[in-house]
Amino acid sequence: MTKKVVLITGANKGIGYEVARQLADNGFIVLLGARDPERGEAAAKKLRTGSSDVHFVPLNTIDEQSIQSAAEMVTKKWEKVDVLVNNAGIFPEYSLGIRPSLLEVSMLKDTFETNVFGSFGVIHYFLPLLKKAVVGQIVNVSSTLGSLGSMTNPDSMYSETNTSAYNASKSALNALTVALAKDLLPEQIRINSICPGWVQTDLGTDAAPRTVEQGATIIVKLAMMEHPPTGKFLDDDGEIPW
Numbered sequence: 500m501t502k503k504v505v506l507i508t509g510a511n512k513g514i515g516y517e518v519a520r521q522l523a524d525n526g527f528i529v530l531l532g533a534r535d536p537e538r539g540e541a542a543a544k545k546l547r548t549g550s551s552d553v554h555f556v557p558l559n560t561i562d563e564q565s566i567q568s569a570a571e572m573v574t575k576k577w578e579k580v581d582v583l584v585n586n587a588g589i590f591p592e593y594s595l596g597i598r599p600s601l602l603e604v605s606m607l608k609d610t611f612e613t614n615v616f617g618s619f620g621v622i623h624y625f626l627p628l629l630k631k632a633v634v635g636q637i638v639n640v641s642s643t644l645g646s647l648g649s650m651t652n653p654d655s656m657y658s659e660t661n662t663s664a665y666n667a668s669k670s671a672l673n674a675l676t677v678a679l680a681k682d683l684l685p686e687q688i689r690i691n692s693i694c695p696g697w698v699q700t701d702l703g704t705d706a707a708p709r710t711v712e713q714g715a716t717i718i719v720k721l722a723m724m725e726h727p728p729t730g731k732f733l734d735d736d737g738e739i740p741w
């Protein structure tokens with residue numbers, strides 16, 4: 500199969516949906532992952548215009564059985580995945596304005612469940628499909644809020660958002676990116692963390708300065724590269740401190 504296949508998790512709305520739209524426009528076979536069948540199918544249908552090749556893949560990233568079933572479906576129908584965009588994520592403490600010292604353990608666990616364990620689970624079950632691509636690539640959608648360098652830099656606008664569960668989950672996701680990049684280098688699998696910036700979505704809220712088009716830019720740029728880098732933490736301006 501000459502066309503590139505991309506799987507995007509949590510792609511029924513927000514940044515993931517916009518990445519799906521742009522990559523479909525650029526000739527990718529887009530596998531639009533979503534946990535809710537109605538929302539997922541509706542989003543895929545909306546993107547199926549002209550020659551775009553978009554398919555809904557049921558995928559709840561915190562349900563191992565769901566990830567396994569999705570990997571089986573993709574193996575049968577498309578045989579490979581060139582790019583995995585690990586986009587599904589949650590930030591429940593933000594809208595609730597919860598201070599780190601008042602965070603409930605359950606919210607820390609839930610945030611890690613999606614942002615860390617879910618992302619790792621999708622990598623685990625889709626690795627055999629990524630290995631079938633000429634150059635398999637994973638884009639972990641992280642956040643500069645998970646950058647220890649930015650959190651501790653008083654001049655960084657990100658140091659002001661002193662949330663704990665989300666920040667720690669994205670730091671953990673970044674640590675997985677680094678470890679997997681080193682491990683998978685000999686197997687031609689590239690993996691990077693990215694930050695889309697502060698983006699107007701349900702998660703980012705209307706107060707955010709960036710549009711979803713802008714948020715999707717760095718992800719689409721990496722997905723389109725023939726020789727993507729590996730083991731980097733990137734945004735539109737270049738490398739972010741870990």
Ligand SMILES: NC(=O)c1ccc[n+]([C@@H]2O[C@H](COP(=O)([O-])OP(=O)(O)OC[C@H]3O[C@@H](n4cnc5c(N)ncnc54)[C@H](OP(=O)(O)O)[C@@H]3O)[C@@H](O)[C@H]2O)c1
Nearest residue numbers: 509513514534559560586587588642697698700701702703
């Ligand atoms: N917006 C920002 O300012 C910003 C900044 C930095 C990083 N990010 C990151 O960008 C990514 C996308 O966020 P967004 O801003 O586009 O948020 P969003 O509009 O709230 O979209 C989040 C997506 O993730 C999905 N999702 C959540 N849990 C899931 C699960 N267990 N299985 C499958 N899908 C799941 C949601 O599905 P449902 O519709 O079913 O809930 C939704 O499709 C996240 O990883 C976020 O941390 C965002």
